[in-house]
Amino acid sequence: MCSYDFSGGVDMEHSKQAAYVAATVAHEMGHNFGMEHDISESECRCPASECIMSPATGITPPTFWSECSMRALQHSLSRGMDYCLRNPPDKAFGGARCGNGISACINKCCNPATCQLAEGAVCASGECCDLKTCQMLAATTVCRHATNECDLPEYCDGQMEHCPADFYVQDGHSCPDHPDDYCYNGFCGSRDAQCQYIWGPTGSNAAPACYDLNLYGSSGGNCGFDYCYNGFCGSRDAQCQYIWGPTGSNAAPACYDLNLYGSSGGNCGFVHESSRFLPCDRKDVKCGRLHCIHENEKLAFGDPSTVYTAYTGLQLRSGEEVACRVVWTKYIGRKNERDPGMVPDGAYCGKDEMCVDAKCQNRTAKVLMAPKCDPPSCNNAGICNNMGNCHCEPGYGGPSCAIPGPGGSVNSGPAVEGGVIHVGFVVFWLLLVLTIAFIGASIIVKRKKDFWLHKQIWKKLKKALKIEKLLVPIRKAPPPPGPPPIRTAELNAIWGDTPSDASRTTRHQQSVPPSFSPPVVPCSNFAPFPSKPSIVHSNSMRPTAPPPQVPQRPRSDVLQALYAEKGDELGINSVKQESPMYCVPPESAAAVKIGRAESFRPVQAPPPPPHSSEVLLKLPLKFEFLI
Template identity: 35%
Template structure:
C-alpha cells in the first residue's frame, strides 16, 4: 500500500513533512495489525506528501475526488511507485458527513484499487480504522448493517457504516471475513502473493522483521506476542525466538528438527521442514520447471493446462476452444494476441508457432466471468465459420495490476507441442524451462528441485 497526503493535510501538520510521514507510518502500522487476523499483511511501500500543491483536484464531493485520485494512481503512481493499492489522506471536509470513499471489489486492479480518506480525528487510530474500512471495500466488503446475519464480536466492527469516533473498532464481522474469502476465490488475491522489494522502514511496530530488529509484533497496543518486546522490537529475556514458522510462540523456543513448517500446495511443490536451529522455515523450493505433471509441465509450483485455466476463468463448463480460435492470436487485437500493454493500450501479435501460448481461447455455457473483476476486464467473443463448421471463441483480458501476469493468457507450462511448453507467450522446447541441471545420481529415487538439487 502507498499513502498519499494532500496539500491541506501537509498544512494541517504545520508544513512539517516529517510529521506527515510519521503519521502515515503509524496509520499503516495500525492497518496492518487490523488485517493480520485475516492473514493479509499490509506493507507500506511509500509515502507521498503534496507539499507544494495538490496533484489532482481535491473536491468536497467524495466521488469526484475518488475518480480523480484513481486516475492519478493509474497514470502516475502505479508506474513511478509500484503498488497494489493507494490511499489518499485529505484534510478536506467531505460532503454529507462522509469520511471515506472507495469502490467495492477492485483490489489489485490497475484501474480502481484505491480509496480516499478524510483526516477527521486527532486520534490516529480512528483515521487508521477509516483507511482499513475503505481498503475493506476494495476487498469487496459491504457495510455490516446491510446484512442482519452479520456476527460482530464487539459493539461495532470495522465495516460498520458509521465508526468515526473512539474507541475505534478493531474486529472484523463474520460477513467481512466471508467477503474476503469470496474475493480470494475470484482470484483477487493474485497481486498479494509477491513480497514487495522495498518497504518504508525500518519501522518498529509495522509487523515486518527488518534490519536491526529481533522481532516485530506490530503496534504495542495491538501486540499479543509474549516473546517480543513490542516497544523495542527485541526478544524478551526468556525468549529464543518470536516470529518464524519454526518458533513455538507458547514457549518462545525453536521447534525440533524435521517439524513440517510449509506443506506442499500443488503436485509441483515440495514440503519444507524446520532445521532445529533457525526460527524461520527454509526457503521455499518446488519441482524443477519443466517436470512432467501429466496434463502439463510444472512451472513455479503450478501444473496448469489450457483446460484448467479455461475453468478457472469461466467455471466448470469451461472448455478449450478449437485451434481455429487460437489462430486469432496472430491478429494482435482484443480477440486474440500475445499480450496487452495497459500503459499505451496496445496488443502484441503472436508468431504462428506461438498461437497456443497467447490469449487463452475457450468456450463455455456460463455467460459470466468467474475470475477477477468483471467490470475491469476486456472480454472478447468471436464466431468463426470454416468449411461448414462454426466455432465459438471466448477470451478475456483480466486486470490484476501492472505487475501480475494476465490469467487470460495461456498458462506457463501448458503443453503446446511435442516436448514443448508455453513460456511467456512463446512455445519453447522443454530444455528452456529446466534451468539448472540435476545430477541424476540418486538411482532414480529422487526428484529435482528448482535449484537443480
Template identity: 25%
Template sequence: VSLSICDGLRGYIRKHDQRYLIEPLEHSDQGEHAIFKYEHKIQDISNGSCVVYNFSKREAITQGSRSSLSFPKLYFQYRRHNHLQKWLRTRIFGMVNFVNMLYKTLNIQVILVGLEMWTNGDKIEVNSNLGTTLLYFGGWQETTLKKRKNFDHAQLLSGNWLSQTAQGTAYPWGMCVPYHSSSIVKDHLHDTNMVADKMAHELAHSLGMQHDTYPCACTYGRCVMDGGGSIPSQGFSKCNRNQYRQYLLDYKPMCILNVPLSKDIITFPKCGNQILEVGEECDCGSLEDCTNVCCEANKCILKPGSACGGGECCEACKIKKAGILCRTAKDECDLPELCDGFSPKCPVDRFRVNGFPCQNSEGYCFMGKCPTRDSQCSEMFKDEAKGSHDICYERNKGGHKFGYCKKVDKRFIPCDDKDLKCGKIYCTGGQYFPSYGEDKTYHLKVPEQNITVECKAFFPFQYTEDLGMVASGTKCGDGKVSLKVKGIQSSLRVRKICFWNFLLYFYFMYQFFPHRTPLDSGHFYWLSPCSYNSLSPHLYSLSSWYLKEILQCHLQQETFSNPVATFNWLFHSDFIYTLLIHSCLCE
C-alpha cells in the first residue's frame, strides 16, 4: 500500500496479483473517492523508454554485500504552468511517497528536501534534445541551486515538452557526482503512480542500476527497471540489487549517508515513516515494523523514562556521557567527535584546520579533505589516472581553454611562471572521458629523461564550472595552494601565524559550549574570561589526544623549545583555570 492523505486519499493498493488506484472524485463535496483496477492497456507510455547518457565506461558486476540504510535527498524542479501550486505540491508529495515505498525494499529512504516550480519562465534552455537539456540542467543545479539548498539529486519534471518518445533521462552512476547527480522525467500522465514509477526508474540509473534484460527475471508483476509497461512497479529485480551493491563498493557515494535535518524535510510530517520530522520525538516505523523499545510507534513520542529514541549518543534509551567517542576520524584531515552529554546525536562533523600537511606532505588539508593532483585526475578520468609530468604545465602559458589561469571577459589569461601548476590540470592514464565537456591530449618529450609523456586536459561545455582547473586547496607549489575566488584561479601562500591569546581549539569547545558562535569556519573559538571556571572541570577528563591535537602545529614548527615540559605545564600549571594556550592558526 502507498497512500497520501493530503486533500483526500491518493495512492496504490495491491492485493495478491491485483492492483488498484484510489483517488478523490473531482467536484465532489462529500469526500467521495473512486477506485480503479489497473489494466495493462490503460495508458500509452511509449514503452516506458528512457535515454541513458554514459559518462563512465565501467561495467557493474553482480557480486557485493548488503548495504546500510541510505538517505538520498531529492530536490524537484517542476515546469507545468497550468495548475495551481497547491495541487502540484500534493501531487509531488504523493509521487515521492510512492518512490520511497519502492526504495524501501533496498533499505533506502528517499526524502524530499526541496520543491521549486518554474512559473515565470524556464531557468535553463529546455528543448526536445534530452541530452542537451540534461547537460544544462545538471550545470544549473550544481552552480546555482546548490548555493541555496543542500541535496543529493535533483530531478526536473515537465508536462509540456519533450517531443521525442523517451520518458526521461539520467546519467548512470551519477549520484553524488558534481554536474551528474540529476535526471529528467516527463509528466504527462494523470496517474501519479506511473509518473512516480518513471522518477524511481531514472533515480535508479543514478544509483548504478541498469535496464532489466534477459536473463534478469522480475519476481514481481513488474520491476522498476523494466523497459515498459502500463502498471506501476512493485520492486527491483535481483540483478538491480546486485548492481546497486556493486555501485556502492565501486563509487562509495558518501552524500547519501547523511541523514537530513527534520527542518529540511518539506513533506508533511507523518508518524510511522521512519523519518524524524518536525514535532516528533522518535519515529521507528509502523507498529508492525518498530523494534525501538524507547519509542511509542503509534504516537512517535518517547516512552516514559526514556531520554532518547535513537542516535549515535543514545544507548538503552539514555544519553551517553560526555567524552564518549561517537564518530571516528575518516582520514588524516578529519577529526573524531565525542558525545556532549546533552544530545543523542553526534556533534557536527569537524575537521583539521585548512593548511595542515597531508598525504605525506603531497597536499594540505582543505575543508576536511586532502586534495591532490593525483586524486583529482583519478576522479576526472577514473581508472589509473594520475597527475602528469611537470613539463605539461608549461602549456598553461598558452592562454587558451586547455592552458590558462583565469578567464576575463571570455579571454583566457595565461599563468605566470610562478603559478604554472595552479591553472589547468594535466593528467595521464584513465580510459574515461567526461560527457559534459571536451578533452585534449598532448604528447610532450622530456629530453633530460628521454621519454614522452601524456598531458591530458579537459574543458567543460556551457553552463558548467571549469572542473579542468586545479581544484581549490590543491598544493600547486611549495607552501602554495590553488584558490578559486569568483571564477579566478590564483595561488595562495600557506602561512603559519602563531600567537599568544585566549584562543582555544574550537573542536572540543564545541563539546561544552555548543550554543556559542564559532570563528574561522568552525575551527577556532575565542574564549572569554567568564568561561574559565565553567570550563575547568571538564579539562581533567580530556584525553591526552586532544592536547596533542592542539599542540600538533607547534611541535611540527618547533615553536616550543621543550614540548614535554609544555605538555606537563598544561596539566599542572597554576594557570589551568585560565588555560592560556599558545595556539597556531594556519591561513
C-alpha cells in the first residue's frame, strides 16, 4: 500500500453498472491492505452468500467483508502497513458546495435540501461532535490520543466541534519513558524502542561497533541519550521494538561503524529513485541505519514483500561476537516521516548532541529558536509542549502547573472535567467535619465518664509542654482621689492677693496639703504660713531644699502708718480709718466666710441718677459756669 514500488495499481471492469465497478475496486484494494481470498467458508464467515474478497462473484455484487478480511486488515494495521495513511486531508478535494449534486450530509445532523443544520442540531461534523445527538461533546473528552511518549493528547473544549491542533513535547526535551533520549518532531529518538517497533518485543539496540557499518553506505548499516523531535522520541531501543517487536533492542555500538560503508548492511539512507545506499560521515555513524538485536524469527513491522533485512556478525577485539541486524523499506510516509529502519530523530549521539535527518547536530543550537516554558520543568507537574506552554497533569493548572487545575494546556484543552480543586473549600470542609466529630466525641465522654474531653486534653497538653500558670496577686484597687482643696479664695481673703498671684504661689509648692479651714486669726497677730512644705517626698528627684520664701504683702497697720507719714510730708489730709484695712468677720455656725475689706471704690453709695428735666435745667447753668 505505502511502498515506493507497489503503491499504485490499475483496475479494469467491463460492466457499466456502478455497483459492479465498486465491488471490483474494493476487492483489489483489499489485496493492497493484506487481505487474501475467502477460500474456507467455515473460517471466513460472511453475512451474505458472497463477500467482497470471494474469488469470484455471482450475479449480485457483494457488499460485505468477511471475518477473514477484517482480521487481515487488523493485522496489517498493527504492523504499520498504513504508514502513508496517517495524514488524512483536512477537507475533501474541491470542497463541499451546495447544488453540485453531491450530498455532503452523511448523518442526520444536517439537511441536504437546505445545506444547513437540522432542526435542534448544534453541529454535524468534527471530532468533538456527537453525531447521535448532534450536540457538542463535553469538555475534557479526548478527541485525539497520544500516539507515542513524545506526543500529547488533545481534548474537546465543549465549544468547538473540531479537535485542537496536534501538539507534542517540545523538541530537545528528554523522552518521558526513555530519559537518555530526546523528543524531536513529536517522536522519541530511542534506538531500543525503534528496534522493538521493527523486530517486536525482543528487539533492542545493537553493539556500538555495528554502527561503523554505516560508513560504507551498504544495506547493513547507515546512519544514547535521546531527545524528542517533531513529536517523537529518538530512542533506538523504542524504534527496535517498533520494528522487531517487544524483544527488540539497540545493538552494540560497534555495529554502527558499519554505516560508514554505505551498503545494505550499513548506510545513512536509501535513494528510491536510484536504489542507492548513502554512506555516513564518521561523526554521523550513530545517526544512520538502526542496528538492533532481537529474539524474533521474523519482522513485526510491515509486509515482507516491501521490508528487507540484513545481518552482519562482528567479532570485537575483546573476542566478543555481536550481531547487527538492520531493515530498510520502500515505504513512503508523510513529509516529515522518515524510514523506520533509520535511527529516529532525537537519538543521542554525543554530549548535548542529537540525531536530526541522519546527522549528529548540536541540540542547543537546534532548539535555540523553539518556544520555551517558564519554568522549563513546569514545576515537575507537567511537560513543555512545542508551543512553549506547559501541558499539566490532571489536578494541576495555570501557565506553569503551579496551582490546582483540570490539567492539559491552553492549547490541548482541559484534561478532566471539574478538576479544579479549591484548597480553601477542602480545608473548610475538613475542619468542619473534624469539629463536628470532636463535639460528638466530647458529648459521649461527658455522658459516660463525666468530664469534658477538651479540658482533659488541655490538661495533658499543659503537662507535656510544661506550661505553668502565671499567678498574679489580686488586691483591691485603691479608692479614687478626692477633689483637690479649694484654697484660692481663702488665701486671697487672708493675704489680699489676686488670683494670679495665688496660682503662682501654689505652683512652687512641692505637695498639696490636706484640705482644712483656716483658723480665725486677729489682724494684729496674723502671720503667714511657714514656707516649708508639710509633706516631703523622700523618693523624689526634686531638690530637697525648700524654695525661697515668696515676698509677702506688708500688714495693714504698717501700710497705714506709711500712708500717714507720706500724707503728712505731702500735706494731704488723710482720713483716719476707725478700723483696720483687713478684718475677719465673726464666725457663724454655718461656715466661716472671709471677705476682702480693702477696696478703691468709695464707701458711700452713689447718688441716684437725675431725671431728664433736671438735666435739661442744669445744662445751661453748667455752660454758663464754663464760660
